[in-house]
Amino acid sequence: MVAIIDYDAGNIKSVEKAVSLLGHEALLTRNREEILLADHVILPGVGAFGDAMEKLHGYGLVSVIRETADKGIPFLGICLGLQLMFESSEEAPGVAGLGLLPGKIVRIPDKEGLKIPHIGWNSLTFPNQGRLFQGIAEGAYVYFVHSYYLQADDPQIVKASTEYGTLIHASVERDNLFACQFHPEKSSETGLKILQNFLEV
Numbered sequence: 001m002v003a004i005i006d007y008d009a010g011n012i013k014s015v016e017k018a019v020s021l022l023g024h025e026a027l028l029t030r031n032r033e034e035i036l037l038a039d040h041v042i043l044p045g046v047g048a049f050g051d052a053m054e055k056l057h058g059y060g061l062v063s064v065i066r067e068t069a070d071k072g073i074p075f076l077g078i079c080l081g082l083q084l085m086f087e088s089s090e091e092a093p094g095v096a097g098l099g100l101l102p103g104k105i106v107r108i109p110d111k112e113g114l115k116i117p118h119i120g121w122n123s124l125t126f127p128n129q130g131r132l133f134q135g136i137a138e139g140a141y142v143y144f145v146h147s148y149y150l151q152a153d154d155p156q157i158v159k160a161s162t163e164y165g166t167l168i169h170a171s172v173e174r175d176n177l178f179a180c181q182f183h184p185e186k187s188s189e190t191g192l193k194i195l196q197n198f199l200e201v
Contacts, residue, residue: 001025002199003038005065007055009080010046011183018185022196032064040199041068044185045080046145049105050092052080062098069100072176074201082150082172082179091148100177102153103169108146111165117147122162122170122182130159130173132180132197142170142180142187142194150181176201 002019006012006028019026019042027034035041043065045052056062068075077085086097089105097105108116121141126133144162150169152158160171160180171180178198184191 001027001038002040002042003035004028004042004044005035005061006030007045007052007059007061009044009052009055011044011079011185014183014185015042015044015078018192018195019199022192022199024199030059030061032060035064035068036071036073038068038073040074040076040201041065043075043077043081043084045078045084047080048091049080049083049089049097049148050095052084053092053095053097056084056098065098066100069177074176074198075100075178076198077177077179078185079146079181079183082181083148085177085179086150086152089148101157101172101174101179104151105148106151107148108164108168109166114165117145118164119145122164124160124162124170126160128156128159130171131201132171132173132178132194133160134197135193136190140190142182142184142190144170144182146181 016026083105085100184194
């Protein structure tokens with residue numbers, strides 16, 4: 001069973017649909033026991049960092065997410081979910097993230113000809129081998145919607161990157177923790193393959 005954490009933060013239904021399409025039982029939940037009993041856990045999200053952390057605290061999910069990570073359950077953050085897994089974001093100064101991985105979230109720099117938020121398809125490069133990208137060709141395109149991006153402290157955890165006015169850490173992996181800034185559930189066959197790779201971990 002795949003637990004999809006429901007904290008009122010968008011894109012949950014599309015993730016549920018993609019997981020079901022891949023033949024897995026998906027459960028939208030904020031129930032502690034259901035999350036801790038899951039085979040895989042996904043933290044989706046679209047929206048603002050500060051609001052999202054407030055909701056996670058409000059629903060009592062912060063300690064559950066940390067326990068999930070500590071137990072070794074495969075855990076995937078998507079879009080805002082990736083950002084929340086890190087320590088802080090320029091979008092919400094003074095608000096602590098989940099701190100599951102070292103790094104910070106910063107705003108995409110303004111550059112002539114580039115629109116922010118970054119919305120659209122970008123190609124990936126793979127600086128380090130990652131389990132999510134088994135069977136995915138270098139240069140594959142995935143779908144992004146974001147104004148802030150990850151600067152990971154440890155370059156070794158960065159498994160995919162892309163360029164949009166700057167180098168963006170697009171996906172990370174360490175032990176049982178995985179995260180994508182892009183939306184695999186909206187990235188056609190490539191995205192479904194990435195999700196399938198996660199669900200096979």
